Amino acid sequence: MILIIGGAYQGKLEYAKKTYGIAESDVSNAYVNGRADFSKRCIYHFEKYLEALFKDDPGSFYEKAGAAAFRDDAVIIADDIFCGLVPMDKNDRAFREHCGRALTALAGRCDSVVRVFCGLAKRLK
Secondary structure: OEEEEEOOOOOHHHHHHHHHOOOHHHEEEOOOOOOOOOOOOEEEOHHHHHHHHHHHOHHHHHHHHHOOOOOOOOEEEEEOOOOOOOOOOHHHHHHHHHHHHHHHHHHHHOOEEEEEEOOEEEEOO
16 A cells, blocks of 8 residues: 655645556545545555544544445545644644544555645655
């Protein structure tokens, strides 16, 4: 599995398509409704999937997030929501913390972790 992180509008999906041969039909975009189709090779906006899990049931967030059944060749793309301004709302802060912890655990499971900034990729793992 491959995890690609980076800020909004930094070229993560374009990088994945070019580097890993991802076609548009391979992409499940969780931005629209927070749902992810794990049968697809690429899960885009994984942070939105995590946000939907958190809003649905914060108490079972880690259990459900950890149960995500990725393909072995999955490319998971998530916006980096951990930097920048700290949200004023306590629930938003809690989600940001939980999302960071969930992506940290996911990064540990992945074969490769890449950060994309201004369209440039840096391999972290």
